Amino acid sequence: MRVLAAMSGGVDSAVAAARAAEARHDVTGIHLALSRNPQSYRTGARGCCTIEDANDARRAADVIGIPFYVWDLSDRFHEDVVEDFMDEYAAGRTPNPCLRCNEKIKFAAVLDRALALGFDAVATGHYAQLHTGADGLIELHRAADHGKDQSYVLGVLTQEQLAHSMFPLGDTTKDVVRREAAQRGLLVADKPDSHDICFVADGDNAGWLREKLGDRAPNHGGAIVDDATGEVVGSHEGTFGFTIGQRRGLRLGVPAPDGKPRYVLDIEPVTGTVTVGPREGLRVDRVTGIRPRWCGTVPTRLAGPGVTVQLRAHGREHPAAVRVEGERVEIELLEPAEGIAPGQAAVIYDGTRVVGSATISATGRA
Structure with missing residues (x-):
């Protein structure tokens, strides 16, 4: 070959x-x-x-x-x-x-x-495995070394692509x-492994984005607001410097009443508002995904002991129930997750097999 x-x-x-x-x-x-x-x-x-x-x-x-x-x-x-x-x-x-x-x-x-x-x-x-299923389709599975497994970043591959891939x-x-x-x-x-984002030379994502986006950013600054009180507790130079779940680098001028750390709960780029609050505010058990990519047969519903969703490249698996409605994927997390941001990928597994992935568009609580 x-x-x-x-x-x-x-x-x-x-x-x-x-x-x-x-x-x-x-x-x-x-x-x-x-x-x-x-x-x-x-x-x-x-x-x-x-x-x-x-x-x-x-x-x-x-x-x-x-x-x-x-x-x-x-x-x-x-x-x-x-x-x-x-x-x-x-x-x-x-x-x-x-x-x-x-x-x-x-x-x-x-x-x-x-x-x-x-x-x-x-x-x-890549650390991932390919197997031929009982239906003759090529299946993408987790690597034998789960600590190095990279199936999450391969969850966008289609059956046609998997059929011409080798790992x-x-x-x-x-x-x-x-x-x-x-x-x-x-x-x-x-040779040491590569880390982080290759095109950000110094590893400072926020600084790189600030330099590159310039006038392209929808806002050049705004308020940081406390979720519970609505009080302005800080300011920023652009929403692109934040991500959901972020704790460090917020530079808040007003401490939380209970003295506990605040986390980024929401980002609104049009108004430039960044909302912060307690860690509990990060917990979600509903995830909506769009633009799904399926590794094989398109499912309609997935549920059961082996069905899980991974929401970060190095994150853990979350037991879940999944419902597919055309180009929309509704995910119910059976255990709440924290710090899940729109734009991230939700990769769906059935045991070690990758079923497919979707881009997260919204999260919520039941």
Whole structure:
């Protein structure tokens, strides 16, 4: 089988490419150039899109003995991921750019081009597993190493995309991957994992948004209001600097009457109002999702002991009942969750199998 191995420059994608080649597939390595100015993206342990990473990927391909190319997708990445990130924050929502990158870049732009060039599949270093179900459909499942599981950010993949995907590390732990990389002579064996958002060079999301949005933001400041009293307890320079559940960096001038911390409960970008209140105000047990993406057959209702919803990339699973009404997904959480923000993804599981995902549009209490 002809396989295109997406090589980020890290240890996971290098070992995934090596395993695909060892399985006697005809493998070609590619590195995605995603930045118009690579020096503006993170470096070292913080990056996945830098010149340094491209060089690491090239050296790994040389060791494995496979052809290697760099594909420039910087314009597509900027439009579909970076611009989307800015637009979502400006609208008071909290997006997941890694999930959007998987949806729009790695398993759309790259896979489309790979198939057009005659490749059969795209292999990545994601920790997730693929199985063929009793109905013949390809199922996406959690990785064997639940601590490294990345099925949440893959919950946007369709059946057609899954049918042309390979995740060679799904049955493996990170420690085994690093040892294997060292045994194979891959210099990235000890390279630290990338963290956070690759296109925010210093890790200061709020500062980056303030600089980039400028006059595009619907407001340039506003009031921070206490939920219980309606009292103005602070001010801010833009709603894009906040997310639901945020506790730190609020710079409130008036302490809460009970002395307890306040959290961001609501963001209204049109008026510029940020509402804060006690932690109890974050608890929700109803979630509405829109723009669903299904990994297989579209369900109408899911309920039972194995049905769960994950609401953050590194969050826990919440037992749930799910009802699907066309392009709308209604989720009842059987245990309340905290700090769930519009714009995040709700990924639905049946046991370890990923059923699909939806973008959170609203939350509430029964």
